[in-house]
Amino acid sequence: MTEQQPGTNAAVAVLGGGVMGEALLSALLTGGWPAHQVEVTDQSPDRLAALAERYGVRTGDSNAQAAQRADVVLLAVKPNVVPAVLAQIAPQLRGGTLVVSVAAGVPLATYEQHLPTGTPVVRVMPNTPAVVGKGASAIAPGAHAGEGHLVLTERILAATGLVVRVAEKDLDAVTAISGSGPAYAFYLIDAMAEAGVLLGLTRDLATRLAVATVEGAGALAAQGEHPVVLRERVSSPGGTTVAGVAALDAHGVRAGVVAAARAAYERSKELGRS
Ligand SMILES: NC(=O)C1=CN([C@@H]2O[C@H](COP(=O)(O)OP(=O)(O)OC[C@H]3O[C@@H](n4cnc5c(N)ncnc54)[C@H](OP(=O)(O)O)[C@@H]3O)[C@@H](O)[C@H]2O)C=CC1
Numbered sequence: 001m002t003e004q005q006p007g008t009n010a011a012v013a014v015l016g017g018g019v020m021g022e023a024l025l026s027a028l029l030t031g032g033w034p035a036h037q038v039e040v041t042d043q044s045p046d047r048l049a050a051l052a053e054r055y056g057v058r059t060g061d062s063n064a065q066a067a068q069r070a071d072v073v074l075l076a077v078k079p080n081v082v083p084a085v086l087a088q089i090a091p092q093l094r095g096g097t098l099v100v101s102v103a104a105g106v107p108l109a110t111y112e113q114h115l116p117t118g119t120p121v122v123r124v125m126p127n128t129p130a131v132v133g134k135g136a137s138a139i140a141p142g143a144h145a146g147e148g149h150l151v152l153t154e155r156i157l158a159a160t161g162l163v164v165r166v167a168e169k170d171l172d173a174v175t176a177i178s179g180s181g182p183a184y185a186f187y188l189i190d191a192m193a194e195a196g197v198l199l200g201l202t203r204d205l206a207t208r209l210a211v212a213t214v215e216g217a218g219a220l221a222a223q224g225e226h227p228v229v230l231r232e233r234v235s236s237p238g239g240t241t242v243a244g245v246a247a248l249d250a251h252g253v254r255a256g257v258v259a260a261a262r263a264a265y266e267r268s269k270e271l272g273r274s
């Protein structure tokens with residue numbers, strides 16, 4: 001399969017049925033991929049049983065066997081497990097099998113060194129809102145991945161949300177912003193809810209208000225207006241919002257967000273070196 005055309009239903013093996021493996025598996029099925037064309041592996045029998053019951057897909061503990069049957073191998077194991085899994089699957093791949101990996105940091109060169117010469121590889125950096133179709137993923141092609149492989153990867157991710165193409169050099173920054181970013185947003189939601197409780201609201205009400213506010217702000221920002229303009233529209237002169245935003249600045253929250261992204265970026269680079 002050198003240039004698989006969109007519209008064909010390739011056999012997909014998801015190796016690693018954890019948080020991201022399940023998110024991608026779920027999105028595949030939501031997007032209409034036939035369950036009989038999807039297989040998932042994991043090392044935990046309990047995990048495999050749960051995934052089989054939930055999604056009706058074939059499960060197993062042999063990465064090698066799953067890879068041998070697949071047109072697309074989707075790696076969703078932790079970065080430090082990637083080399084061992086590549087060693088298991090390399091001898092099994094049929095010519096032209098597309099290898100897609102979501103592992104943070106691990107460079108395309110690592111896959112291309114471990115896999116048979118000419119293997120098409122695509123790196124993906126997805127995020128967890130993929131499970132509700134509101135994810136953001138960036139994809140980057142390896143040396144042997146052509147337009148057809150990128151299109152096939154986009155089809156696999158179609159139900160996850162936004163998918164953009166980037167050069168590999170940008171993936172560490174993408175990881176720091178959209179890959180890890182949902183955690184920053186959940187951190188903000190939790191902090192807002194906690195503040196509401198501090199100010200006398202029930203936890204349930206404070207949490208519902210915080211979630212709806214962040215969701216609404218995201219939806220509004222998605223219409224394309226600059227975030228600064230949107231913030232100014234909330235900020236009546238001499239009112240509550242400017243007082244609140246001034247306190248965010250005084251507490252270094254903007255600098256904290258930048259520092260968080262930089263730390264995640266550096267960690268992504270570090271994962272690529274280990
Ligand atoms: N979570 C996220 O938001 C994102 C994660 N990613 C990437 O996705 C990958 C997976 O992360 P995540 O889903 O969070 O991690 P998880 O630990 O939830 O999932 C990894 C799964 O792989 C299993 N596993 C371990 N070794 C093997 C093996 N040899 N063969 C098959 N399965 C194995 C693990 O089992 P066990 O638990 O028993 O070890 C676990 O179930 C990582 O590379 C990460 O960088 C990328 C973007 C976002």
Ligand SMILES: O=C(O)[C@@H]1CCC=N1
Pocket residue numbers: 104175179180
């Ligand atoms: O925390 C991690 O390493 C993974 C990659 C991006 C989000 N989760």
